[in-house]
Amino acid sequence: MTSPTSRRTVLAAALAAAASAGTAATAAAASAPGRSPAPSSPDTHVDNRFWHTYTDWRSGTGDGARPLPGTRPGLVIATAAGRTDYTDPHTGRTAAWEYATWTSPRHRSAVPATEVIASWNARTPAGTWIQIELSGSYADGTATPWFVMGRWASGDGDIRRTSLDGQGDSRGSVWTDTFSVDDPASGVRLTAYRLRLTLYRTPGSRLTPTVWRVGAMASDVPDRFTVPATEPGRARELRVPRYSQNVHIGQYPEYDNGGEAWCSPTSSQMIIEYWGRRPTAAELAWVKPGLPDPQVCHAARQTYDYQYEGCGNWPFNAAYAAAYRDMNAVVTRLGSLADVERLIGAGIPVITSQSFLEKELTGAGYGTAGHLMTVIGFTDDGDVIANDPASPDNPAVRRVYRRREWESIWLRTKRYDANGKVRSGTGGVCYVYWPTRPTLGQHRVLRSLGLL
Known part of the structure; x- marks a missing residue:
């Protein structure tokens, strides 16, 4: 589920050492009635x-x-x-x-x-x-x-x-x-x-x-092991295709050792198809016949960074998504789950990057030094509905994770690994993909977040 550790681990170690020294498609969406979207202010970081x-x-x-x-x-x-x-x-x-x-x-x-x-x-x-x-x-x-x-x-x-x-x-x-x-x-x-x-x-x-x-x-996200809790906003769930990276384990090991490391391209492919885009039959002709979801194999190949030796290069994933007809894609940071709720409310799912121990995310069943998931909605209680590619098969991809646990593992910049050593967190890094002609509501939210 994780990408190669050569880059992220080194960056995590550098940031951790510094911290120790200094601090010790809208029509396809289904919505449920509920609260109004939570207010949001621009992230000053x-x-x-x-x-x-x-x-x-x-x-x-x-x-x-x-x-x-x-x-x-x-x-x-x-x-x-x-x-x-x-x-x-x-x-x-x-x-x-x-x-x-x-x-x-x-x-x-x-x-x-x-x-x-x-x-x-x-x-x-x-x-x-x-x-x-x-x-x-x-x-x-x-x-x-x-x-x-x-x-x-x-x-x-x-x-x-x-x-x-x-x-x-x-x-x-x-x-x-x-x-x-x-x-x-x-x-x-x-x-x-x-x-x-x-x-x-x-x-x-x-x-x-x-x-x-x-x-x-x-x-310049501040060093933080915890983040403030947010109040839930409106409940909504977007109908996003579900793809498991784990059904591709062992396939095309020349691209990041196969599907077990394809969380990023698998997440990207889910959102690309949510917006109604997908590779052509000619583009998929290189994939061995009979493999499930050949477009996920294609996404892995199209995002692979030959120096990093992985599919987890953040801008390469955004560039892959934007190579499809009339698509925009950026890498950014968001300041809170309230920002994600506003995007979901406008019909825009978000791909988030996070690291956590198994005990820190109830129901995940695994821990990871780096993993990408797709946030597709929120429950009535404000919990996060995620398409988690680290699932055994496609039907199991939809998960519900506790709001407080999720916002902590995604937004923090410091965490402890299984050995008690300080490591870095992504501090809210995410990918946002949207069509070049967004609706008025989508345009308003994207602009308020500095993405237009």
Whole structure:
């Protein structure tokens, strides 16, 4: 059920050490009558900034890239700004590529941040791919180098989708998909950043990737083993497809050792299909005939990070979801279950990331160092209805978990493992996917959370 530990474990250990030093589809939804949605205020620990409008694209600096107007504005290659060779570290193949670049304006975060996670939405036809980079400024005005936050393509025929290890400066490091201040207790914070997109294509072709959205979530969530309890809001349950990762155990071990580690792509696939999208028969033709739910195998392959050697790269999952027709997807943090209730009330399910001991989540029947589930609703008592992919089969995926236990394991930033050692929690990390033409109610909630 968990992704590889190489990145999350290292990041958890770093944050724990710092803490010790410093502190010791709406129509498919079914709703039940109940209370009004709980009020919510913006999380002052999180700053979201996404570039996605035509004005946004024009505000940046392009070299060979140009904004594309229309109902869904994007960024494309107009002319090649240069040519380069790229040797894929995972295949050893070297190929020549033309490229164009776009650099965002400098965004001053409303939250001096200890972590920044970028995410993007794009289409990359065969013969194209993209690279996403981040450069930040610390409070004293010094700047980081440009860090690669991902080399990404929706397929794996041209390059292998990958993060990069070993990036950092004297005060911060990149752990797969997350820039993190090495010692938050020191007071070091990232106060501003820019993002740079490089769009690649086969030389001499007229191909182009199209990027519809790029941005980042900056956050400074305080060290906390517990979080305040929230009052339940309105009861509602969304009809989301149910898929178990465990029916895929042993399948395609080249992708994160098989289904037992596919919590993230399985969760992503459930929400993609909730919104009425799914891979075509041609896209599934590579899957061995007779396997159940071949689209889950497809999702695992399409989210696999060849450096991380896992399917749990957060932005890669969002990018996979947004590769489907007219879909948006971001990685963010939410401040409380009240925020999730507001999204559920608008017909938008949420994929959450959490770690817990078996005894901390009644009814789960397992413990995990990192697991993704889909929140699909709330009961009359305010308990969480989740599609938990770590279930023996598809019918068993729907679970009800106690509200107080859930909000604690999801929102905390510090926890104790089975040996009593301090580890990190995700502090409310989640994926949010929604169509490019949301309803008025959905638009209102998404905007209030800083996602539009």
